[in-house]
Amino acid sequence: MHFDVHGRTEADARTIILSSGLGGSGGYWAPQIEALSAEYRILTYDHRGTGRSGGEVPEAAGITAMADDVLEIADRLKLERFDFMGHALGGLIGLDIALRRSDLIERLVLVNAWSKADPHSGRCFDVRIALLEHAGVSAFVKAQPLFLYPAVWMSENAERMDADERHGVATFQGKTNILRRIAALRAFDIDERLSEIEIPTLVVGTRDDLLVPYTRSLRLAERLPNGELALTDFGGHAVNVVQPDSFNDTVLRFLRATPKTYEQ
Template sequence: MVTASTETRRVDIGDAEIHVEITGSGPPVLLVAGLGGRGAFWSEQVAAFADHFTVITFDHRGCGASTPDKVVYGAEHMANDVLALMDAMDLEKVRLVGHSTGGAIGQHIALSHPERLEQLVLSCSWAGPDTYLTELFRTRREILISCGPLAYLTTGTYLAMPSRYLQPQMKSARAFMEERLAAFPGLEVELSRINAVYTHDLRSRVHDIAVPTFCIGAMDDQITPPGFTSELARLIPHAKEHLLDHGGHFCPRVVTEVYNEAVLSFLQG
């Protein structure tokens, strides 16, 4: 693996400036993070993917190093941000890998602007809510409002990562959580992002997705359980399904090697 240099840009999409990082060369692959909204989520994918592609990561509006205090109005609004970013960067067509909420964004783009996508990877994502997902995010919302960001981020971290992976990292629990708290975008922004999860429902439309699609998830995912991945693969014509034995919701970070191998096999196929 060759270590590629990374270019950092700040891209104007009209009502926000988006922090973008570009690594590697070749056909463009756009990695879209989930609820946390930070391109750094993909740190374990960038180097591996950059051996074959131009890898583009970015912080969503209101998150990370992008313009702060910018709320979102649902997954479709977030998808429009991605399209505006592509336009501003002269990216006519990309391979899009979307994790969780990033997968919801990818579904909207595949339906509204399929000509902009070469391939679509839906990573630990979902087509529409069920009682499990609705109650999970209702509870997380209540924790955020009633107990504050630290309790919200702590419970979210425990949900997203298997204990055998998380436990060794928490020798200093305070330092571990303070790092996450520093990246918290603010109450109003985070509540708007949770609402985007609540309201995402394309279950009756994803059968119209014609972009080559790969659905990947993990059997022990507690946030978007594997049934959601299987449902997407069943509803989207000719979609491929791949369920990892373990890795949890953050499988791109927990079981990096097997995750990267599976996704790269699809992107290069």
């Protein structure tokens, strides 16, 4: 497992682990690094089967196997407690750890995540799988931003979209790995166990998320005993990339003081 450490270097510094979504790259969190660095030792990592970690996603065990990879890193660094922020699939990893090792997580941040996949998300994944199976890697990668970003943001960042597409094709994690990762997130279902997670949790959702209806975030916030909701109108699925300043401010306020509700 490849991981990078940013920010504070003291052994006793407060640590936050950042876990990305389906793409699996630790680089996804670049817009958050500077904002968190003054107060945190920040751990980013490439999920197994992606980026510099390489390897193959296990055929079975799903999200739990991915959470075990995080626990392996935490053990290697001798972390007794840490905060955890996960985007989409990364949020599911955080929820899995929270259920099995609640003693490890101080604060939990879930970004456009879910306790059970919405049928609409399933339709989106069906489309993406069909593109991969019948049109190939290039078409799959080209379509990816449509599920991540608002249309106007993509229009205003056309050069970045082209660069990201080239990078996505060059570093594609492989058909087998992507299909197993999609299968894992579709199978994830802890809907009836949310009341067991008492960790203070910030649930970040966006009303214009094309991939994950914001009602999934509402459900998390309502059912988690110490869940707090930060709901915004604009930002799409990758709101931490589209609206980094407001996103970072919201997350830092929560991590510092865990206030009840944020309206962005």
